[in-house]
Amino acid sequence: xxxxxxxxxxxxxxxxxxxxxxxxxxxxxxxxxxxxxxxxxxxxxxxxxxxxxxxxxxxxxxxxxxxxxxxxxxxxxxxxxxxxxxxxxxxxxxxxxxxxxxxxxxxxxxxx
Amino acid sequence: xxxxxxxxxxxxxxxxxxxxxxxxxxxxxxxxxxxxxxxxxxxxxxxxxxxxxxxxxxxxxxxxxxxxxxxxxxxxxxxxxxxxxxxxxxxxxxxxxxxxxxxxxxxxxxxxxx
Numbered sequence: 001x002x003x004x005x006x007x008x009x010x011x012x013x014x015x016x017x018x019x020x021x022x023x024x025x026x027x028x029x030x031x032x033x034x035x036x037x038x039x040x041x042x043x044x045x046x047x048x049x050x051x052x053x054x055x056x057x058x059x060x061x062x063x064x065x066x067x068x069x070x071x072x073x074x075x076x077x078x079x080x081x082x083x084x085x086x087x088x089x090x091x092x093x094x095x096x097x098x099x100x101x102x103x104x105x106x107x108x109x110x111x112x
Numbered sequence: 113x114x115x116x117x118x119x120x121x122x123x124x125x126x127x128x129x130x131x132x133x134x135x136x137x138x139x140x141x142x143x144x145x146x147x148x149x150x151x152x153x154x155x156x157x158x159x160x161x162x163x164x165x166x167x168x169x170x171x172x173x174x175x176x177x178x179x180x181x182x183x184x185x186x187x188x189x190x191x192x193x194x195x196x197x198x199x200x201x202x203x204x205x206x207x208x209x210x211x212x213x214x215x216x217x218x219x220x221x222x223x224x225x226x
Contacts, residue, residue, distance in 0.1 A: 089154050
């Protein structure tokens with residue numbers, strides 16, 4: 001399949017290690033944030049979301065941290081697996097109803 | 113599979129031809145979005161609907177592009193007189209339309225202009 005994000009920043013991690021992917025968002029008015037995972041030839045897949053009234057949210061093996069002061073979002077993946085290899089995008093919008101604005105993606109490469 | 117479905121998955125056409133793509137959203141979702149994605153970039157918003165009403169169009173959506181959602185269910189995106197710069201992945205997403213609900217994406221239609 002076609003590669004998504006041929007010239008994106010790349011994060012390489014050893015299998016089993018934790019991964020941290022960072023994102024700076026642009027709009028101070030944004031109050032809803034989503035992380036997506038995109039594999040080659042597929043559409044973005046929802047991972048986890050967070051609202052601006054929270055600064056941390058945990059899912060299965062994933063944690064999202066939100067720092068509104070510096071407009072920064074991070075995605076932490078615990079015990080990274082080869083199946084986690086993909087391009088990761090953060091996205092923002094207002095009240096979950098407006099079109100999403102996507103950040104620059106990061107390619108995660110897991111070394112077995 | 114009850115996710116967002118897009119058809120066709122791939123479309124190759126000559127410059128100047130018209131193309132039409134279809135999106136079937138998740139059945140209970142009343143909001144439907146179209147995005148375009150080029151290599152190395154995140155998706156960029158094109159237009160969106162709430163039920164059958166088209167609520168917003170991006171400045172990226174030139175007058176050669178038109179989208180419809182006639183019955184508030186599936187949607188079509190048509191590009192007339194295609195140009196080389198139209199080559200991209202066209203993604204559709206849907207959401208429940210309530211505050212703080214994520215958009216779920218289909219796997220897109222890859223358009224290649226010869």
